[in-house]
Amino acid sequence: MTDPSPLPRPTRQLAPDARPGDAALFEAIGLTKRYGGFVANDSIDLAVAPGRIHALLGENGAGKSTLVKLICGLIQPDGGAMRWRGAPFAPEGPAEARAHGIGLVSQHFALFDNLTVAENVALGLPAATPLRSLAARLAQVSEDYGLPLDPKREVWRLSVGERQRIEIVRALLQEPRFLILDEPTAVLTPSEADRLFAELERLRAEGRAVLYISHRLDEVQRLCDVATILRGGRVVATCDPRANTTASLARLMVGSEVSQPRSQPGHAIGAARLSVAGLDINPDDPHGTALQAVSFDVRGGEIVGIAGVAGNGQEELFAALSGEALVRDARSILIDGQPCGDLPITRRRELGAAFVPEQRLGHAAVPTLSLSDNALLTHHAEPSLVRHGFIRRAALRDLVERISTAFDVRTAARDPEARRLSGGNLQKFIVGREILRQPKLLVVNQPSWGLDAGAAAAIRQALIDLAAQGAAVLVISQDLDELIEIADRIGVMFHGRLSPLAASSAIDREQLGLLMGGSGWPQREAQHAAGA
């Protein structure tokens, strides 16, 4: 890891009275939010002091994002009060919260797809900021932060990891007095996360306050001075995270022990169910990553992991495998021996394949459709659900019930719109929707993004069990610990190339990290990867 670069000094200094140890910068007193009869935040008391990094923990659906939305004026409370530097605080909208110096890196990105990176950043800054100078500043600052971004690129072309970088850089450029980050590292690489932590530590040293939401408890212990834990919309504990173990924090969040996934030893590894040979793709997007001679196979009974920094071809690989991007040579992708590089996604599903894209809202699920209609999107070829062109609504609702039960999807109402689910619950739903089809091949991108420890363990267990039943499972993930934990073999993508797959027992985190950064590739591979 390289040392974090010095960052540009903030232009706006904090008031001299804001010093670590001061009285609370922000307070919530008995804050309550209801959705119909469901209480998402139940009399929350929270005090965030300047010069502190304060963790907000809780399992999926505990009410963390709801609290953040209240603080930022995105929704209004039904009871209780908030105070800012001791004075009553009731922001009517996000602009008012921003004017007080509250910055937000949200879990569901608030970005306009058709605008460029620079245009999106400009929208979060004072109106007078000229776009041209902003683009140059943004390029410089994003490099300094170790979060590379191309200011001219349109957002719709970017991966989830790249979108996350925009959110973070945009919030940091606002030099907030109180910065709230909702799962910021879920799709960042370890070195990107390290740079972010260094930046948060700088904010703390300057007397600013940070509210940090993460399901990664080791990060919380490393970074945070105090932790407030929510369960079922209520505060159940406020503690020093370093005085706890990750297991005891997880227990406080979940209310019981969290079990770790267990591999199923002794099951047979069969023939290749997915074979990719010499896959070359030149994406339409001039900023996309060309895939160069990607070759690998995934056999029945095994999990293959693909690691890599976002933007190194993982999106293009997923699109080619799923049929969202068709390839000229049909034989470059075989599913159970059948050439299918030129087949659309429905035909690939009929061959027994299932796909889970990384972007849950907008790609994997339509936000404004109910869960049952979202289930129909990938199950419509099944005769039990659609017969003679008629949708069997009762069977569909039953399917949603089965997914929700099997994957512990918690909703505030029956068959709600996808956008009403908490991030983690929607993730459980879209992964569960595909696993319940019992596919012979599952390709999944970032399976446990935003999941709490218990839910992530449950999803990983489901992937292990699916492979043990004979399916081939391909997991694309930026979470190296996840890949090392569940994959039988792992490869790394760099500049559109895939390293040879290595047995996960024979490769460690450090070697993977080096490959992700472009070191340690065989000479020829490195030359190709660098475009020589």
Ligand SMILES: Nc1ncnc2c1ncn2[C@@H]1O[C@H](COP(=O)(O)OP(=O)(O)OP(=O)(O)O)[C@@H](O)[C@H]1O
């Ligand atoms: N607009 C809404 N309408 C109805 N229910 C909602 C709405 N937004 C959130 N909820 C419900 O409120 C509960 C808390 O959701 P919230 O997003 O605050 O959880 P969270 O702790 O942030 O979870 P995660 O870790 O999964 O992001 C969930 O059960 C969710 O279904």
